[in-house]
Every structure is written in C-alpha cells, then in structure tokens.
Amino acid sequence: MVRGILMTGVCLMALAGAASAETVLNRGNDTDPATLDQQHTTTVSENRVLRDLYEGLLVQNEKGEAIPGAASSWDISEDGLIYTFHMRENAKWSNGDPVTAGDFEFTFHRIMDPKTAAGYASVLYAIKNAEEVATGKMPLDQLGVKALDDKTLQITLKNPAPYFLELLTHQTGFPLNRKAVEKFGGDKFTLPGNLVTNGAYTLVSFNPNDKISMKKNPNYWDASNVKIDAANWIPFEDRASCMRRFEAKEVDICSDVPAEQMDYVKKNLSGQFRLAPPYLGIYYIDIKGEPSSKLRDP
Template sequence: MSRIRTFLCAVAALCAISAGAQAETVYHRGNAGDPKTLDAHQTSIDVEANILWDLLEGLVTYDEAGRIVPGAAESWTLSPDGTVYTFKLRANGKWSNGDPVRASDFVFSFRRIMDPQTAAKYASLHYPIKNAEKVNRGEMKPEELGVRAVDDLTVEITLERPTPYFLELLTHQTALPMHQASVERFGKDFVRPGNFVSNGAYSLAENVPGDHIKLVKNPHYWDAANVQTDVVMFYPTEDNAAAVRRFMAGELDTNYQFPIDQLPFLTEKLGDQVKTSPYLAIEYYAINNRKEPFSDPRVRRALAMAIDRDFLAEKIWSGAATPAYSLVPPGINGYTPAEADFAAMSQLDREDEARKLIEEAGYGPGGKPLKIEIRYNTNDAHKKVATAIADMWKEVLGAEVTLLNTDIKTHYAHLQNRGDFDVARAGWVGDYADAQNFLYLGLTGNAVGNYGQYSNPKYDELVKMSDATLDPAERARIMAEAEAVLLADMGLIPLLNRSSLHLVSDRVKGWAPNVRNVHRSRYISIDR
C-alpha cells in the first residue's frame, strides 16, 4: 500500500505542478522602446513610466480609467489653507522582500530626488513642496524639505503655497517610493534584477536590454489577490512594422504605437483591436536657441511657418493627430491655449512670410547657406514627418537638410545631456492635467524638456507668477500670456496634437482608453 500511496502522491504532485504552470497568466506587452534606466529619479519618458508604474506605487495612483485613486496611502486630508497634505498609509503595505512600507520610505525618496547629489533632471517638478527648490540648489539640507514622517503610517507634506494640481504631481514616476536599504546597499545597481525591491503589483525578474523586461507578480502587494496577471513581459518595440507583425501573429497582447500610415489598413483588418484616443500630448521640434542661425528668432519663425501641419496630420498621421499652433494641447479644463499669430493664415501666405523672414536674416537663396540637421528617434512616423518637413524647408526656404536617427534611449540622452544639434524631434505627454506642465518645457534651465535652451526672463516671470496665483481664471490668463511670449519667440516649434495609438487584442480584458494614456498591468487579465 505504501508504494501505491507513494505513486499516487507523486502523480498528484505532478498534476498540481502541471495545473499551476497552465494557470500562470503571461501578459506580452509591446512598449515602444527600451528604458534608459529604472531609477525613478532619473527617468523622463513614458516607456520608463509604464514599467515603473507596475513595479512601484506612490501615495496616490491611477485606476484603469486614468482617475486618481488611493495607492500606498489609503486616505489623505488637506489643511484649510491648502498647504499641508497628510497621508495615511495602508497598514498591510509591504515591499517585495516582505518589509513593511513606512512613511520613512517616502521621506527618504523625496529627499533623494531633491538632493543635488542625485542630479535628478525632473527634480523641479516637485518644487511646490516647501524648501524643495532651495534643497535642490544646495542652499538647504535635504532634512529641511517639507516632507516628514509623523509616525510609521503617516506622511505629512507641506507646500510652499496652495497647488491645485499637487495630487496629479504625486502620480508621476519621480514621486514613487524607493526601498532605502536597497538603494544604500547597492548604490546605482539597486535597479538590477535581484536588487530591485518594489512595493507595487510586480517585482523585477529580468532586464535584457534590447530584448525584454520580465516582471512577476509580487505576492506581498497589498492588493495581490486582485492582480490577475502573473507575469508581464515588456518588449522594446521601436520597430513599429515588426511590432504589428508580432501582434497579428499573436505574440503580443498589446502594443504601444504602430505605423500611422497603416491606420486605415489595420482598422479594416483588426477592427476595434485598433485603439486611437485623444490624450494630453504634443509633437514638437526642439530648436537650438544657442546656435546660429537658430539663435535668430526670424529663422525660427520662418522654419515654423514653412511647415504644412495639415499635410502632416492628414497624410502622415491619417487623421490621428491635429495641427498644433500652441504648446499646450486642448482638453485642460479652464484653460484656452494661446496660438501662434500665423495660425489663421493660409499655408501659402505663411510660406510667403517665411521666405521674407529668412531673407531678412541673411540666409537661403541669395544669402548664406541654410544648413539644417533634423534628429529624430527611430519610428516610422517620426521618419516620415522629418522627411516631409525636410522637403518643405528645401522647397520654401532653399535649405540643405539632412536627417539623423537614433534609438529612443540615445536620442533623449543626447538632448538631455546638452549634446549639439540643430533641430530635434520631441514629444511631451502631460504629467498632470494642468497647462503649467507644458509651459514647464520653456523654463530657463529646465533640462528635462527645454532641449533647445530657450530663455526669456519675461516668460519665466509669468510662469512663476501663475504658480503663485490662487484665482483659477486669473491664473489661466497669466499662463496664456506666458504661452504667447514663447510662441512669439518660437522657442520651440509645435507640430501636432497626438492621439494615443495602441493595438489591443480581443483576449485582453481590463484595458481602457484614457486621456492620461496610463495602463497599469495590474488591471489586465488575459483570456487565453
């Protein structure tokens, strides 16, 4: 009997293992590119945020519809004067190694990003926190930052002034917490698999640059019982055409971005598996304000006016984008964007004015050669836009235009590290639904998005004034005035207001379009 019993137990064990393997749900997710880093304090692009939002959870977070909901904090209160937030952490919050999530973790993390030694390019995003700017400039110690642990489960954040969009700021990846012991033990290597300790729905299992990032379900996550996907495989699908083929072959469950010129074909072939939806995003060209001839506002304005945005939107983006003549996209409640003063002109009139401006500046036919290099990150749509604009500048302005493309990681590293360039493709997705987040791109000294190093004291002063204005209508008026200053200078060239582009398989459940374009894997289930 003992042999039979042993045999039956062995069979049962094998069946259990087999059933467990079959039950494991894997979500194959195309992510448009490789992250430069998984250090939340060094990130700036959405392909990084998509991964970090799965690994880490801030005080507040987004639900599947892109709405702010409690995250690591189960509740919060705001003082009557609007300057002190008090967050109550979940008693069952844990890190992936089993350590409890404590208020001190958030204090450590905010102090780290504001510490000038960290050199976080996004630190200025959190300047609304009391003393943040002074700490970041080295004028005060990190311990003087307005973030403190009242007790193990209570985080208090004091602001410089009432900030209507502060909860939105806390959804940004730079506000995510870090496991202090791991960061201090491993230094910059804390982001490696095996070292990375997370408090979100998933933990980091593998990171193979250029191939995949593997996340596995975190059993210590406070809401692990409702996380239905066991493994998330992120793939850097910069080659959009290849990504479409992988999706159609069933290798990808979702993919972020696809060749925009294939939109009609894909819609016919895949039906409602093709998802295009408005969101807070703009395509623009950064232009080097510190380099001749682009330091001349006449040249910048001529380049902007020579671009036929209707052609870009209709012929290249197949209607999944609209022409942009402002820095701030539409859709922000209570704010009407300022527009470039040539927005109402016909394209022919714009081109005539562009020729006059370039001649006045001494360039183009009859003047000095106008040589321009357009840099862009590898993407079919970006290539086609760059090629079209190069042709427009050649035809209208007599420019000699060359193109240079690199992968997304190299492209943005070059721009953020102040590498030399003439004109460079850039995109900005709103970190929060407030015009200030887009105006932020033009602030002097902003290394995150002001790649062209535009600088105008009047612009800086107006943005600063809007931050200190409590009346919503007056604040909106000041921000619009600031935007008009930047557009008059043409410190950067707005091109298109984008839609988000996704391929989502019918077998995917829990995916919902939203203007923030946030899709956390914890809400996804796969019907195999």
C-alpha cells in the same frame, strides 16, 4: 500600477484566453528603459515599466483619476498647504518589509538632493523649499517632507496647489526601499535580484534588446485583484515590427502603430484598436533669427 487598464496614445490590444494555468501578458514598448531608477527616468517608455513595479502615494485609475495608492487616505489643512498622508496598514515591499512614511521621506529627500540630479525633480517643486534644496541653496533638512511616524507622512507646500495630488502619481515620486539603495548603491539596486518594489510586480530579468520579465508580487497589498501572473515588456523601436508580431499572436499589446499603416489597422484590426485622448503638454521651440526678428527668443 494603473488600476484597470489605461492606454495612452494609440495601441493594439489582444489578450489571450485564460486556458493555461499562468496568464502571461506580452507588451510592446517603444524602447528599453535607460534605467529602472525612478528618479533618473524621463520617458514614457520608462514610466510604463515602472508603473508595474511601483506604487506611489496615489495612483491613477482607468480614467486617469488620482486615487489612493500606498496611502489609504489623506487630510488637507484649511489653507491648502499641509497634506497629511496615512499609509496603508497592509502595504509591503516585495521583500516583506512594511512600506512606511519614512520610505517616502527618504525618497523625496533623494529626489531633491542635488547629487541625485533627478530628471523630473521640478515636478515636485510645489513642495516647500523643494526648488531651493534641489539647486543647492538650502540643506535637505529644510525640505517640506516629514515622516511623523511609520504610518503618517506630512508634506508642506510653498503655495496652495489644487493639482498636487495628481503630481504624486508621477513616476519620480515612486518610493524607494532605503535598505536596498544603501546596500547596493548607485544603479546596482535596480538589478534583478536586488530591486525591491512595492507594486503589483517584481523584476525577474532585464535583457536589453530582448525583454524585461516580471512576475506577480505576492506581498502587494492588493495582490488578490492582480489577475495577470507574469508580464514581459518587449522593446520595438520599429513600430511595424511590433505590428507583425501582434498579428502573429506573439505580442498582446503594441503601444503604438505606424501612422502609414493606420488605414490598414482600422480596416483589419478595428476590434483590437484603441485610440486614447492625446497627451496634454507644452513644447518649447528655440528660434534663432536675426536680431530684429519678432520671432527671435529674448
């Protein structure tokens, strides 16, 4: 969960008044998630949904800064290699079980297990032996992640990485409930009724090409500060469609707006238009040219 509201990219936002007993937020998304298994997700649209369901060791606040999540605090060794995380005493799964350091140990082992083929395992390659384990060169028990007890998780890095805490806000590292994964297996643990989450919301239903429905998780440790009772994620591969439903007051937030309608939006919906800073990233372009071309990839 993002504490406060952090909008990425361009969006339209209009929250209805709290006139009804239950506050429901209808949000437009670029598309349906291909999966709700966090270790197999790779897209922004999946990330948006998962942040409502799960909470990592750290989360992002409304400014995009990493702050305590499932871990209430942590210590870093003087050499910058050993991170010791202290789990929240009142952190619970949606089924009422406590969130433990063992849950995160299980999660990180699953991420790096070659059988999982996690789409973003490389995000956590800063962890000692992570790349070697993920590529099958070392066994799982050599991964630098260990639950010292139920409330203490130790992560050892291969080299100091001042940005490591920020990496832990990525969806790949969101925890899994081991009991649910082992009971239902495969992708079955992600189905409504099976999915056990530790975030602000729980999954009610997932109807492809229609919507994903969630309700407030009463067992979430910070539930008293969750003001929205229910949320629906509605897929809109056509951005203009979301805009039309936004203007009809059927959708409260559109994740993006069509570039060709930007002038219209700024003129007619300026009070509801939000433009966030652009994403920071690196794009690799594979260029195939003549053997003598200076632009040809080596």
